[in-house]
Amino acid sequence: MSSRSLPTRQLATVLFTDVVDSTRQLAQSGDQVWARLLDALDAVSRSEVRRRGGELVKSTGDGALMLLPSPTAAIECATALHAAAGQLGVTLRIGAHTGEVERRGLDVAGMAVHVAARLMGSAGSGETVVSATVQALASPAAETYDDRGELSLKGVPVPVHAFAIRQASPPPVASAPLPVGDDRDAVTRLLRERRYEEAAEIAPEVDAATLAEALLAAGGRVEFLDVDITLVRMLQDVLDRLPADDAVTRSRTAAKLAFELRGDPSTAQDRRDLLDLATQLAESAGDAQAASEALLATVNSLWEPTGALDRLSAAERVITLTRRTNDVDHELEARLARLHALVEVWRIHDAGLELATYARLAARLDRPELNVFVASRRGMLAQISGRYDEQARQGEIAYTNAVAAGMPDAERLRMSHLFPIERDCGTGPDLFEAGLEMLRELTGIMPGNFYEADVAWVLLTLGRRDEARTELARALPPLLTSSGYRWLFSAVLAAETTAEVGSAEACQRLYDALLPHQDLLACVGPTFGGGVGERLGLLALRLGRTDEALERLARAVGDFDEIAALPWATRARVHLASALRSAGDIEGADSRLAEAKDTARALGMARMLAQIEAEDGGR
Incomplete structure (x- = not known):
């Protein structure tokens, strides 16, 4: 089973820490001593981040992932953690980046998290490496920086300008005393390292409050591709014991x-x-x-x-x-x-x-970077109503603010605004070719997000039907057996592709998967995907169920008209015309196409006009 939770998004400074040369130190100190040291480091990390209004999201084995409310707080926290690690006899490397993260219950994800982790990996022993965003927005908690220039980080589509902190001012609050662990802390370490089976063996011997605290900090699977049954059973047990x-x-x-x-x-x-x-x-x-x-x-x-x-x-x-x-x-x-x-x-x-x-x-x-969220959602609402100039303007505002804030996914955000405009109003393939490259990269960076379905849709839009069919064959199995944050959006795109190049069996299976959601609209982030009911109509038409297709597509036209979603009503009219022609109602089909042509011309939908003319020519 595969899923992703629906995230909410927020701006935060992501801090990653890692113990330098941990394997050698583990070999020298032995398991028990090393486990107690990690427990102590984990406790002081939690204390320092909480003192500055942040949170320790999860431990990562020899380090931690933390969120801080500001770049200044992150630098202060990093300074305190370096000092605490020194008292414990270990050395840290730390990375920090400010950007948009996806909040998924007790975990976080997103490109900002990825960038912070990669910056940490670039840090030397005892260093904190931060993005230019952190350096620019922080109060002068660091007296001097070493400019590392533009770094090409693995999995990050654009170079990231980075700085290493050479000397930081003392933190404004005193560090908490370092705790001393005991044998019960072993369960914390095992959970932190995701060694759930081993943790479950000793969990019954740990008091409920201690075990609950450790379980609450434990991270599930990063890609959310399955359920960790052992972790779930421990949570069920401790809930009963508390x-x-x-x-x-x-x-x-x-x-x-x-x-x-x-x-x-x-x-x-x-x-x-x-x-x-x-x-x-x-x-x-x-x-x-x-x-x-x-x-x-x-x-x-x-x-x-x-x-x-x-x-x-x-x-x-x-x-x-x-x-x-x-x-x-x-x-x-x-x-x-x-x-x-x-x-x-x-x-x-x-x-x-x-x-x-x-x-x-x-x-x-006093957080102007929130303009990214505001502008991108304004762009989405403009997309729904066909106000393409406003959508482009808001997309540019969102992109400009994202670049200024150093968000590594700024280019992806820009493409999410340009794609719908190009789909309706463009005439050439260049933007779709660039988007295709970006989507293929995302299938590797962010597996489990169904980007393969998006790739198939773009290939179909480019007229590369055989490639679209091949990509669709890869996309459908996970799409038909799971769900997640992007599932509905990718599924409605897949429905368009499947209705064109998929088999009858694939059409029926996707129809069955979408049917429970027939009354919903699809949207993801700043992008609107249209209605499920309309896509069910397309699949029904492909399956030869013309009466059902007519009913669903006529309803889609009326529903989109009611919310003034003009481009979507136009597309639905074109699809309805196809269904009417299949039913032998040529006059009705011509009437719907004429209505669609008038709206498309008024909105400047050049690509849609070309499709309508093709429909006219195919009579």
């Missing part, structure tokens, strides 16, 4: 368990029950922060398209709680999630109002 009066820890454990079950689509109801329990426990404890976290876990764990209404409800409750506690970061996170859920359920006008509120809130903060 005392009833420890409501907050039980809440966090239930939320973590729900998140780890997200890899199995059959556990949707179990996840809902666990998330309800997590929220009830947090609320019973009177802990608004824990309640917000439990509700945000709902947003991130119910990634299935059928969970849109649950995510919408959870986001609204988070907004209420965070406004009460003045937790602006979580409020922004919830509002972005609510915006996307509103689009999924056809409430485009409400999504526009939510975006306006998000923009006003972001404007009050």
